[in-house]
Amino acid sequence: MSFTVLVPARLASTRLPNKPLADIAGLPMIVRVAQRAALSSAAAVVVAADHADIVAACTAHGVRAVLTRTDHATGSDRLAEACALLSLDGDDMVVNVQGDEPLIDPGLVDACAALLSQRADCVMSTAAHAIVSPAEFDNPNVVKVVLDAAGRALYFSRAPIPWWRDGRASGSTALPAPCPLRHVGLYAYRAGFLRRFPQLEPAPLERIESLEQLRVLWHGERIAVHVSAHAPGPGVDTPEDLARVRALFSA
Numbered sequence: 001m002s003f004t005v006l007v008p009a010r011l012a013s014t015r016l017p018n019k020p021l022a023d024i025a026g027l028p029m030i031v032r033v034a035q036r037a038a039l040s041s042a043a044a045v046v047v048a049a050d051h052a053d054i055v056a057a058c059t060a061h062g063v064r065a066v067l068t069r070t071d072h073a074t075g076s077d078r079l080a081e082a083c084a085l086l087s088l089d090g091d092d093m094v095v096n097v098q099g100d101e102p103l104i105d106p107g108l109v110d111a112c113a114a115l116l117s118q119r120a121d122c123v124m125s126t127a128a129h130a131i132v133s134p135a136e137f138d139n140p141n142v143v144k145v146v147l148d149a150a151g152r153a154l155y156f157s158r159a160p161i162p163w164w165r166d167g168r169a170s171g172s173t174a175l176p177a178p179c180p181l182r183h184v185g186l187y188a189y190r191a192g193f194l195r196r197f198p199q200l201e202p203a204p205l206e207r208i209e210s211l212e213q214l215r216v217l218w219h220g221e222r223i224a225v226h227v228s229a230h231a232p233g234p235g236v237d238t239p240e241d242l243a244r245v246r247a248l249f250s251a
Contacts, residue, residue, distance in 0.1 A: 001041070003041075004042060004094050004095070005040065005045040005094075005097050006046055006079050006097070007034055007047045007048065007096075008048045008079055009030050009049045010049075010075075011050060011054060016241075016242060020100075022236070028058075028061070029099070031057065031063055032249075034058065036102060036103065040110050042095065044064065046064045046066060047063060047066070048066055048068050050068055050069070050070045050078065066082055066086065068085070075098075075212075076194065076212060079194055080197060084195060089191050090190070092191040093113055093116060093117065093188060093191070094191050096189065098186070102236065102245055102249075103248065104232065105230075105232055108228060112188040113125075115188070116189075116190070122223060123189065125226060127183075127186050127226045128182060129181065129227065129230060129231050130180075130182075131179055131181065131182045134174065137180055138160050143183040144156070144180055144183060145225060146181070153213075153223040156183055156213055156214055164176035186232075187213075197215070200215055201215075203218035203219070205218060206218065233248075
């Protein structure tokens with residue numbers, strides 16, 4: 001099994017300006033992410049950046065990076081351009097590690113790649129883990145996923161799914177059984193599909209939920225889901241998240 005990790009990085013961020021370059025224990029966050037991803041079995045780790053400053057920071061620390069356009073609407077569009085720049089196509093496997101995940105588990109990266117390599121019926125794979133908190137289940141910022149009997153995604157939603165009709169009707173605030181699943185934003189793709197993805201018509205459900213992966217399901221393609229026994233390390237979306245991750249690295 002051979003695969004390439006691509007890390008999309010965009011300099012602009014409304015909640016945390018210049019997020020990829022934020023210092024974490026002496027290194028830019030994007031470098032921390034790339035170094036962590038390099039602990040997986042990936043043949044290469046490449047940052048797909050939208051700004052020369054990100055490329056320069058990566059180059060200064062021995063991380064490979066390519067400069068992509070600034071006008072991409074989504075991270076998948078940026079990765080599709082990176083695939084073209086790297087001449088990745090067809091059945092070449094690509095794993096998308098988000099640029100704000102400096103504590104990403106390398107084993108989870110490997111697991112997503114391995115799952116896709118075993119599933120010729122799927123164009124993508126992703127990950128999920130059990131939700132154990134009712135508050136997390138009800139939180140619209142926590143994306144949920146439900147699976148079919150073959151471990152493929154049936155639907156992703158910000159709503160609490162599956163909805164426990166009888167339990168909620170009786171006033172229960174417990175979780176349904178078996179435990180619902182939280183989606184983890186880690187994806188493996190076949191490069192040929194990733195390069196085709198930006199040309200697919202956006203799905204109405206994608207616009208409603210603001211979840212890009214629903215476009216894949218809407219067009220009849222399948223996504224295999226690896227269910228992890230553990231939640232991933234915290235990502236960085238806000239200054240508070242950054243402080244938390246800095247403290248973990250210092251410890």
